[in-house]
Amino acid sequence: MTAHSTIQAAKATAAAPPPEMMTGAQMVVRALVDQGVTDLFGYPGGAVLPIYDALFHEPRLRHVLARHEQGATHAAEGYARSTGKPGVVVVTSGPGATNAVTGIVDALMDSIPLIVITGQVPTHLIGTDAFQECDTVGITRSCTKHNYLVKDVADLPHVLHEAFAIATTGRPGPVVIDIPKDVQFASAPYVGPAQARAIHVYRPGVEGDGALIAAAARLIAGARRPLFYTGGGVINAGPAASAALRRLAALTGAPVTSTLMGLGAFAADDPAWLGMVGMHGTYEANNAMHDCDVMIAVGARFDDRVTGRLNAFSPGSKKIHIDIDPSSIGKIVPIDVGIVGDAAKVLEALIAACQSLVLDRSRLAPWWKAIDAWRARDCLRYRPSASIIKPQYAIQRLYELTKGRDVYITTEVGQHQMWAAQFYRFQEPNRWMTSGGLGTMGYGLPAAVGVQIAHPGSLVIDIAGDASVQMTMQEMSTAIQYDLPIKIFILNNEWMGMVRQWQQLLHGERYSHSYSASMPDFVKLAQAYGAVGLRAERPDELDDKIEEMIDTPLPVIFDCRVERAENCFPMIPSGKAHNEMILGEEAGDVGAAIGAAGRGLV
Amino acid sequence: MTVQGAPASAYDMGHAVEAEAVATFAVLVDNEPGVLHRVVGLFAARGYNIESLTVAETDAAAHTSRITIVTRGTPHVLAQIEAQLQKLVSTRHVQNVTKDPNGAERELALVKVRGAGAKRVEALRLAEIFRAKVIDTTTASFIFEITGAPAKIDKFVGLMRPLGLVEVSRTGVLSIERGVETL
DSSP: OOHHHHHHHHHHHHHSOOOOEEEHHHHHHHHHHHTTOOEEEEOOOGGGHHHHHHHHTOTTOEEEEOSSHHHHHHHHHHHHHHHSSOEEEEEOSTHHHHHHHHHHHHHHHTTOOEEEEEEEOOGGGTTTTOTTOOOHHHHHGGGSSEEEEOOOGGGHHHHHHHHHHHHHSSSOOEEEEEEEHHHHHOEEEOOOTTTOOOSSOOOOOOSOOHHHHHHHHHHHHHOSSEEEEEOHHHHHTOHHHHHHHHHHHHHHTOOEEEOGGGTTSSOTTSTTEEEEOSTTOOHHHHHHHHHOSEEEEESOOOOHHHHOSGGGSSTTOEEEEEESOGGGTTSSSOOSEEEESOHHHHHHHHHHHHHTSOOOGGGGHHHHHHHHHHHTTOTTOOOOOSSSBOHHHHHHHHHHHHTTSOEEEEEOSSHHHHHHHHHSOOOSTTSEEOOOSSOOTTOHHHHHHHHHHHOTTSEEEEEEETTGGGGSGGGHHHHHHTTOOOEEEEEEOSBOHHHHHHHHHHSTTOOTTOBOSSOOOHHHHHHHHTSEEEEEOSHHHHHHHHHHHHHOSSOEEEEEEBOTTOOOOSBOOTTOOTTOOBOGGGGGGHHHHSOHHHHTOO | OOOTTOOSOTTSSTTTTSOOEEEEEEEEEEOOTTHHHHHHHHHHHTTOOOSEEEEEEEETTTTEEEEEEEEEEOHHHHHHHHHHHHHSTTEEEEEEGGGOTTEEEEEEEEEEEEOOTHHHHHHHHHHHHTTOEEEEEETTEEEEEEEEOHHHHHHHHHHHGGGTEEEEEEOOOEEEESSSOOO
């Protein structure tokens, strides 16, 4: 060692501050700050009181008190989905953790990055059936991307920082950190994100393989009927992925369809947009999926709601699948070119590869002619009414009256969700928050709370159903407490609409327990919470009421009384192929259109 | 197209024609609490079979355990099993060692045989042929320890059956690659 380097080394040692001793609870709070967290959602209880005590002393973190742990997780999902940042949840042991499970599974299914910190009984009580004890890591092992039980406070900072890396990189997902109460009280040196040691070997691949990208580009260049089938992975890969998708679509001249989770990645007003694909997708999108010769799947996972009958799924196409998760490629459908990588990076590489090839756009003319013929069917057409508000009309008016504003839409699950996906036209990513994979009724209201926390000046609307919204209605109280002017736009038909639709179409019109014979007065309910209640019962008053809702600076529950027996079309019945859709005007044939095997499917 | 003759589930339609095969996976995992549950839970949750399973820490310094799983499935299912195992954060490496002609597979079994007279003599004679060791004996019983490929153990157990076989305990399959390469 030279004298110079000796001095430098001595200086470096002297400059490094001594590690800061702190309690486990303080580490949690400090790690959140060091990870750039500004907001978290939670509910206190005995086993997390030390963390709540540390939060009390930390002005850089805003804690949002939910009214149920499920609400906290959905709020964190809405926050994450609308910002691209991880959502953070803190709940107590036992029922706190079990109540959070629905939101954790929802986040796993839709690849939403969540950090869920759960309190646990002290280590010496684990396994004794202690008060509010449950096996949180056991319960959440199959519904998290990864989870930890931290038994030594010295491990805690490393676990916390690794959890953020795991939740937010690769295919995002929820990570649970279970921290016994004695570990929260115990002290050890804190370690920052830069110094934290990796506990696991975790290196998700993000760069696509060059040879495969070149092969994909050649397939695209040779296609006569190409189609982009994009999913939530494009949203997860950030705005750069959406921008790249738009450039690649323009470059190739190919049409674009999307899953429910991918809406907004491609602009709905672009002429190349075909609308959503799948069970309630458009006629043009589903027929294009069936007839295309090259399918470019990006960040989509060939869900059964998208594919319909698998052995009739897009039979004539070569399939390119770009996904960050290697296990997604070939999981459901055989793939010709599977590219593992980040959607933004792979799409950029694909643009570069396509630019070096000759793309003859005129070859696609017959394809566009076929698409125009499908579009001419006007598959979303419904029978208008002058006396009753049609649910489709309500969404159309909501879209027209909020268009051009800084607006975020969340939904619950059911008919209203599908109508929102069909009739609300999304131009940008991260504007659409819905429970796709798990299909969680009750997601939308708390998700709207999370979105509004992240975007205080924006218009946040939960397009809801009367049944779903009652599952997490108590989160209105959260909205009031934090001055979150969310708008709950309920398509109220007094039925569990999608259940009713399936009972009508598949179960001989036997409406078993799908009618809510007792409905709260939603206007009075809003008032009881301290929010504003509005009601629209006739089409001619709808616009004024929607305007009133938008202009109200408080949370609003909007009771939109709609046609009670309306069905959601188009529909691919379970067990049918994409080109066997039922359209609205053919609804009379619906009973005969579904085979015996289809009735057995979900 | 109609749904007549279609299978009853939407989820298994694509790969129904493929034949099933037995496969052995060697999985190197971080040795931490719950790691075996992650692997076993993955198999249970996705409906994969486990025909045998062995696990033990193999490198204390690196905190790694090696899990060997024998399973059965179509080529598509086996590819999914490999990808899903690889996806676990606790997994360091996965290898389908069945595909590998260099793979060596061994299993150990303890076999208890009860009997007397000619059958007892015959059991001992067969054990010698199979190079099974006698690790316990009474006047009415033997316990044999036998090591070998699973098929060899199957064969030995089959031969012992008419000679008074009363109990078998098997470790499940262990595997390792021949030559200089490592997992």
